[in-house]
Every structure is written in C-alpha cells, then in structure tokens.
Amino acid sequence: MHIETQRLILRPWTLADAPYYETMSRDIGYNCFASPGVYLARDAADLIAKIQKRIEAYADHGISKFPIFRKTDGAFVGTCGADFFELDGQRELEMGYRLLLEHWEQGYATEAALAMRDYLFQKVGASALYGFAVRQNAGSIRVLEKIGFTYRQPIVYGDVVHQLYEARRRS
Numbered sequence: 001m002h003i004e005t006q007r008l009i010l011r012p013w014t015l016a017d018a019p020y021y022e023t024m025s026r027d028i029g030y031n032c033f034a035s036p037g038v039y040l041a042r043d044a045a046d047l048i049a050k051i052q053k054r055i056e057a058y059a060d061h062g063i064s065k066f067p068i069f070r071k072t073d074g075a076f077v078g079t080c081g082a083d084f085f086e087l088d089g090q091r092e093l094e095m096g097y098r099l100l101l102e103h104w105e106q107g108y109a110t111e112a113a114l115a116m117r118d119y120l121f122q123k124v125g126a127s128a129l130y131g132f133a134v135r136q137n138a139g140s141i142r143v144l145e146k147i148g149f150t151y152r153q154p155i156v157y158g159d160v161v162h163q164l165y166e167a168r169r170r171s
C-alpha cells in the first residue's frame with residue numbers, strides 16, 4: 001500500500017519508524033481526545049510492540065492506522081487509517097485520523113481521509129466505514145462530514161459517548 005495525495009504520502013509502518021511513533025505518543029494535539037496514555041510508549045520495547053501490532057494488522061487485513069508524511073520535506077504529520085471495532089455484535093471498520101498539533105488546520109486530515117476512504121472501499125473491499133468522535137471534537141466531526149460520512153447515532157466507546165458517522169460504498 002502506498003497512497004499519494006496532492007501534498008501527502010501514506011504508507012505502512014516499519015520498525016525504523018520508532019522515532020515517529022515516539023513523537024506522536026508525546027504530542028499534545030495528537031493525544032488531546034485520546035484516552036489518557038493509550039498511545040504512550042512506556043519504553044523502547046513497548047514502542048516496538050506497538051508498531052509491530054500496526055505492521056501485523058496491515059499484513060493480516062490490509063488495514064492499519066498508517067503514518068502520514070508531507071511530500072515537500074518528509075515531515076511526519078500524523079496517522080490515518082482503520083481498525084476493527086464492534087457495532088451491534090458485528091465486526092466493522094472504524095476509520096480515524098490524528099495529527100500532530102503543528103499540522104492542524106491546513107486541510108491535511110481531510111486530504112488524507114478522502115484518500116484512505118477510497119483505499120478502504122476500493123482496495124480493502126469494505127462495504128461500510130464508520131467514524132466517531134466526541135461532540136466537543138468539532139474539527140474531527142467536520143472532517144467526517146467533509147468526506148461524505150453521515151450521522152447515524154450516539155455510541156459509547158471507551159465509556160464515553162461519541163457521535164457515530166457512517167459511509168457506504170457505492171456499487
């Protein structure tokens with residue numbers, strides 16, 4: 001998998017990406033709506049284990065929360081991709097994006113998410129995609145709307161009420 005947009009590149013994780021994972025695990029913008037500590041790597045071994053999990057998800061299912069890089073200078077921007085989650089007893093795909101604070105408000109999340117949506121529908125073969133965010137996360141909800149997701153219902157995720165959005169593949 002290698003996705004190129006006008007300004008960004010998304011590609012699979014490798015173990016050489018440990019410095020990027022460490023940067024995102026400590027970035028206040030990347031983590032501001034995450035459960036506390038969920039992305040934090042406690043030590044070098046934990047860091048490698050977390051990347052390994054993302055590498056395995058891609059090897060097994062073609063999905064992951066992939067790293068995003070800016071084309072002009074190779075800067076690490078954040079992540080975008082999908083993970084499995086359970087909805088009404090079914091395994092479904094949740095699409096998500098998170099950026100380092102310095103890269104917010106430049107249209108990068110929308111640009112990456114549009115390309116990821118198409119990859120998940122066309123290459124992975126997903127028939128439905130879901131995205132969710134807490135109501136206060138207006139930027140994230142706006143991105144979901146801009147890429148064509150529609151509101152479905154409230155959903156409790158990690159003990160917190162989120163707004164669930166859905167997109168279906170057009171045949």
Ligand SMILES: CC(C)(COP(=O)(O)OP(=O)(O)OC[C@H]1O[C@@H](n2cnc3c(N)ncnc32)[C@H](O)[C@@H]1OP(=O)(O)O)[C@@H](O)C(=O)NCCC(=O)NCCS
Nearest residue numbers: 033097098099104105106107108109110133138139140142
């Ligand atoms: C949410 C996030 C990914 C958005 O990234 P981004 O690159 O800044 O998003 P974009 O620039 O593509 O688009 C953001 C849109 O939301 C709007 N927006 C941003 N903050 C907003 C706010 N507080 N209230 C209302 N709208 C807001 C922007 O104006 C823009 O809409 P527009 O193009 O119509 O003007 C980024 O803020 C982030 O990483 N947040 C922390 C992690 C996170 O919350 N991830 C989602 C978890 S569910």
